[in-house]
Amino acid sequence: MKKLLIVFLSILFVVSAFSFKAIMVTDTGGLGDKSFNDGTWAGVKRAAAELGIDAQVIQSYEQADYVSNLTKAAQEIQKEPDGGIVYAVGFMMTDALFEVAQQFPDVYFAGIDIAPSSDNVPPNVICFLFKEQESAFLVGYIAAATTRANKVGFIGGIPIPPVERFRYGFETGVKVFNDLHGTNVQIIKGYTNQFSDPKKGKDLALSQFAEGVDIIFHASGACGNGVIEAAKEKMVSLVGKDDLKSILEYAFEKGGYFAMGVDVDQDYMAPGVVLASAMKGVDTASYLGVKWAYEGNWTPGIHKLGLAENGVRMSPMKYTKGLVENRTLAELAYLVTLIKKGILTVPETEEALKSFRTPNIVFPF
Missing domain, CATH: 3.40.50.2300 (Response regulator)
Structure with a gap:
């Protein structure tokens, strides 16, 4: 019985030793907007469920929260043996994302609707933009x-x-x-x-x-x-x-x-x-960012998605197509x-x- 317990604890240690976490920091719209933040969170949750990893949200109530919330998220990621990714959601978080990302070069960051002021994107940052x-x-x-x-x-x-x-x-x-x-x-x-x-x-x-x-x-x-x-x-x-x-x-x-x-x-x-x-595929972008970080297929820089990339589309008009x-x-x-x-x-x-x-x-x- 003691041997079995030792084996079980060893397996538990191995599993926890390779833990990976995805943390999304909302903009001031927050979860429940039935739009931008909810769509991004749906993609993060989908990736988390598929990969068997932990996913969390940190809510921002005002713009002054952005730097502190991203910093808190990065510090949480650093506690994970296998690291993780921090998502910054929304254009208004641009300055905060690049400020914090430079302070935590060992943490992956992804920005939705965030573009750098120059082509010099830090190697730990991916930016998703949409047409x-x-x-x-x-x-x-x-x-x-x-x-x-x-x-x-x-x-x-x-x-x-x-x-x-x-x-x-x-x-x-x-x-x-x-x-x-x-x-x-x-x-x-x-x-x-x-x-x-x-x-x-x-x-x-x-x-x-x-x-x-x-x-x-x-x-x-x-x-x-x-x-x-x-x-x-x-x-x-x-x-x-x-x-x-x-x-x-x-x-x-x-x-x-x-x-x-x-x-x-x-x-x-x-x-x-x-x-x-x-x-627009904010759910697709957030899903891909988590997956790429987890699997090590990380290509920093700007990823721009439009109709040709299946990154934007119109709803299928489930209820109203007959009116057109x-x-x-x-x-x-x-x-x-x-x-x-x-x-x-x-x-x-x-x-x-x-x-x-x-x-x-x-x-x-």
Whole structure:
């Protein structure tokens, strides 16, 4: 019995000696945003379950928490015999990530939506960036094709680069539809200037609806939960019922009020009211970062993901595809091939947006 106990303890020691941990530090939006942070955490959890490792979250409540939380996470990783990886989530954590990563060269760090100020990325850091403009182009085209008011809205959180890339893509999608179909769909734009207050998102959405908008695309984190709530309230007030069948029947005949989700598939949050979601693979990026660090397949630097890399996409429109004409969906599928081939380039800067001209596109059907 004593020998068995010694063998068991030896095995236990070997297992614990090769422990590996993944720690995600949220931005101020935090878990429960049903968007950016939740999507990233889903990827970390998926990797942890597959690899049999520990995964933890450290919540940031204000920007002043970033350096201390990343430092705490790195110190926790250093306690692990086999190391681990720290995830910094969001553009606002850029300075904090590079400050802390330099202090802990033996710890892997990964940043979501974080870009270095130069090409000199520390060897222990991976940065995942996305071509948000490409997925936003898709929902912009859908919005322009679906609106009955000829006026759609965009609500951003803080106008940081990822949010602005969503706006550029959305505006481009509307413009391309207008140019190809001779329409004049207008865009109203606004910002909540934060990511964590659904009430601000709802108030701004209601304001845009009052200005005649019938579809709003948000890129505003948890503020977008309020945008979706506002669209649902407006739609239910028209329909008189809140069940999916009644909403779809009314929308198919008369239109209504809609929201468009962001980062993850948010269509489920208000079935029939969330028309589509512009998704980016934050879950894929966070999964890959953990896996690469664990397996030793670490390539530091920037990894940029777009349609061609399957890093961004549009939701499958599980509830609402029937509200969009088949020809529009076919056109969109063809435009995706042009984007992947580089024939249609969706602007990723304000300057490129201003100078953008719709190329000569002829649909083969």
